[in-house]
Amino acid sequence: MTARQMVPDGPRPTAFGPARLGIYGFLVVSAVFFLMPLYVMIVTSLKPMEEIRHGALFAWPANPTLAPWIEAWSSACTGLKCEGLKVGFANSVFITVPSAVLAITIGMVNGYALSLWRLRWSSLLFGALLMGAFIPYQVLFFPLVRMLAAIGFFGNLAGIVTVQVIFSLPVMTLLFRNYYASLPYDLFKAARVDGAGFWRTWRSVMLPLSGPMIVVALILKVTNTWNDYVLGLVFAGHRYLPMTVELNNIVNTTHGEREYNMEMAATLLTALVPLAIYFVSGRWFVRGIAAGAVKG
């Protein structure tokens, strides 16, 4: 035990007075506000419809069933098709993987070129790129649709991946530029003195040091792409609609009575990937949003 632990300075702050009670009270009430919707979603998704019709929303399921989850995954209907969310899940994977790989690779090279190679136009380019992060998507919908249609990239996988990469260029570049700028400059200089060129310096010195930032960028990019709705809706075409779009279609396709249990199971399934990333990655996730929060 260290001396610091044995001699606390000032009055014991953990004494349970009314002030402490108030602090914990507020924190707990807030926690209930944040957790309540998740709880409702989970219990409702496990109830048969009979129970939802008669029982209370907050009640624990009396006869828990996984049937709504299975229906949401494999046979829920969107319009005329009844294939469940599995198609949307696959599409979201097809969109997310290449978008993340491309965006992170380009972001890394950009960040490296902008931070360590003092090019004449680099600060102007970086400034303009950052302003690009603030342009509302809707402003670029019309021109992007036209440009992509002209090269046959509209309404297919290549189109949505291109758009996903374009819109994440600013943040990915920002992440890696700031990261490389924080590394000791001598590392870079040493490689340069040894005569290594642009790409070799990157491969042999910068890339091996990029691990932590690649993880942060990966978390940020995968979460953002997975959660996207409007880009997928506009640019992916019918064949590659992402999971979020399929989810919204399932909920808005009703034949007769609303199947709340299946719809909530579908919603939880869609939230599963980002939530898993969040709960597993913890502080890394926070680092990502702190550094890249520009992409709201």
Added chain:
Amino acid sequence: MDETRYFHWRPGRAAAALALLPTAFVVLFVFIGGAGWAALVSFTSSRMLTIWNFVGFDQYAALFRFPRWQVSLENMVIFGFCFILASLVLGILLAVFIDQKVKGESVFRTIYLYSYATSFIVVGLVWRWILDPSLGIQHVVRDLGFPSFTFDWIVSQKMAIFTIVIAATWHGAGLVMVITLAGIRGVDAEIWKALKVDGVPNWKAYLFVILPTIRGSIVTAVVLMTIGVVRLYDIVVAMTNGGPGSATEVPAKFVVDNLFERQNIGLATAASTTLLVLILLVVVPWALWQRARQRRMA
């Protein structure tokens, strides 16, 4: 820069410039060119197809006479004000309370931020059900023995926009907490010591010393939220789809609907250009302020 060094570096510099070329292309032709193109189309009489027939500000005049656009703008202002205020108050309170050496800090932090990891579509659907009068809170409270209890904002023309505020705050307050908490933790220990020595009460210390010290982070959070307000689309689509009636229509939705459903390109680009101008009015002063601050510190 001395001559020999410049010469020595030149091959690498060419490769660096080449590597930046695709990005420069995107910035020039997609971001700047695209926004400019859209702005140009907004001055033409285009409807289903682009026609280069310039009509000045006619589309804008038509736009601002459009009742749905007026409602959308009004909703954006109401939503923006309430959402930013609610998220700031809740987020800052959470950060300050968590900063009181509480037990289980990381558990609380994890709980307050998880909603930020989910999609706006998920957020919208969740709150659509929680606030649904025949399923959610109203139904539950009535079943508890208060048959006249009413909480039906989501189906009320007047109150529906505030249900979007609730959902968006649930999603975004955690971000304010994270940004504020990082700011508070970064405050110089000397400042805290001085406040203790002077016997300043805790709440006064936060309100008048600590929060002003970290105003940079708070302003950043406000700018980020403002961008979110202008972009607001997904939550509305999932939660109310603009209804009841047109009670929760928002500008971003106006653009998408006019572009893809009503096929009125001129009106849609006039609306989107208006949004871009609004964003620039927020971002440019903020960027200049940030730069001035950094210069002063350096």
